[in-house]
Amino acid sequence: MKLEDTSGPQTSPGNAATDDYLGRRTLRRGSAGWLLLTGLGVAYVVSGDFSGWNIGLAKGGFGGLAIATLLMGIMYAALVFSLAELSAILPTAGGGYGFARRALGTWGGFLTGTAILIEYILAPAAISIFIGDYVESLNLFGLTSGWPVYLACFAIFIGIHLWGVGEALRFSLVVTAIAVSALLIFAVGAFTEFDAGGLDDIPAGGDFGASSWLPFGLMGIWAAFPFGMWFFLGVEGVPLAAEEAKDPVRSMPRALSLAMLILAGLAVLTFFAATGAHGSNALKDAGNPLVVALQGDGEATALSRFVNYAGLAGLVASFFSLIYAGSRQLFALSRAGYLPRFLSLTSRRKSPYLGLLIPGAIGFALAAGTGNGARMLNIAVFGATISYALMALSHLVLRIREPELPRPYRTPGGKLTSTLAFLLALSALLATFLVDKEAAFMALGVYAIALAYFAFYSRRHLVASAPEEEFAALAAAEAELERD
Secondary structure: OOOOOOOOOOOOOOOHHHHHHHHOOOOOOOOEOHHHHHHHHHHHHOHHHHOOOOHHHHHHHHHHHHHHHHHHHHHHHHHHHHHHHHHHHOOOOOOHHHHHHHHHHHHHHHHHHHHHHHHHHHHHHHHHHHHHHHHHHOOHHHOOOOHHHHHHHHHHHHHHHHHOHHHHHHHHHHHHHHHHHHHHHHHHHHHOOOOHHHOOOOOOOOOOOOOOOOOOHHHHHHHOHHHHHHHOOOHHHHHHHHHHEOOHHHHHHHHHHHHHHHHHHHHHHHHHHHHHHHOHHHHOOOOOHHHHHHHOOOOOOHHHHHHHHHHHHHHHHHHHHHHHHHHHHHHHHHHOOOOOHHHHOOOOOOOOHHHHHHHHHHHHHHHHHHOOHHHHHHHHHHHHHHHHHHHHHHHHHHHHHOOOOOOOOOOOOOHHHHHHHHHHHHHHHHHHHHHOHHHHHHHHHHHHHHHHHHHHOHHHOOOOOOHHHHHHHHHHHHHHHHHO
16 A cells, blocks of 8 residues: 655655655654653553542452452553563654554554544543542532533643643653652551451352352452553553653663553552451442541541542542643654644644644543543543554564564563463453443444544555654565565
């Protein structure tokens, strides 16, 4: 298939038209070192430690959620190690789209990029609603959860992103550090009240394999998969910062590995401290499980109030960083012509301003129009699991098809690691139908519309000079030379 750039009269790389096209679509390089990238990886996820994961207790009980979290942790670890190799091979803003484009062709690239966009546009919309709920519960400035709070979230934090990526990532690192510190302080306080008898206090039902540890039976483990993911959901977005990173070939693998290690530690601490302090049954339906773990039905304490405020910081950190990730994936897809090209234009401060403003407007409209944060998060999880399966498959395909491709970082376990990530991602995808069928079918509907746009229009108007497309074209040329 011929790639063309219809935005100008000529399309070959290196000519004036191409230089002008890419010159108006550049990011600020060298803005983030390994520390900021590690902070970004943790920021994507940290809000999940404060709320959401506990709903898995209502699906699988303590044992079911524990096993689900372990399996999802293994999936994310395998995926992160696979992405570390891929991001060192192709350090561009395309992230998962770029990896899949090289391994699976234009259709694979678009399928992966669209799934990532679903995750990173829907998740901030959901989190803005949760921020509103926290603002109301804390009685901050007398505000209630509603569209003014949602609008303020998008306006303030998109504004910081428009200011510049270096400033944005430093802000994210500070807020994330506050949230992580609060989780550690919470764990210390909660473990002083730890009672192992509360871990399995959810009454067992009549499901197959039910017990005090698995009150909803063996199927409860599978149903808890999406909630076990909440301890890690989003960490895979670190490679989207590749074009703005210092020495991405070295810093990306390091940041991904460190972020995953920190998140795994926080997951274990939060899960055991919260359930042991006040019992699984009390937490399974709580909107603020860490606060409930500390105070139960009693009066607020100094520690519980602190954790409540810190929960707001965690939500802000994830909201802020997910906006960043969505804008970079949109930027890369638009720059390559998969989506309308005007979305990849950058400002004088090298921010993709339309890639920030338009998804932000969509997210605000969804939050204000529906107010259903849980439904939007379930749609986001559906998109995430599709992208995980395709990114893991991309690693596997490149290992088989291009074994001699230079790999500055090599995934421990190689093909076995990405195969494990692929199989667990497919299991998590199927589990989303157990949790919220309507959300899964809504996500499929959005997917179908996007695919129709690609099939009937954009696949015939791709930009050959975009970095991810050039990388794939080089592979095709090398393969053709080998055949000759």
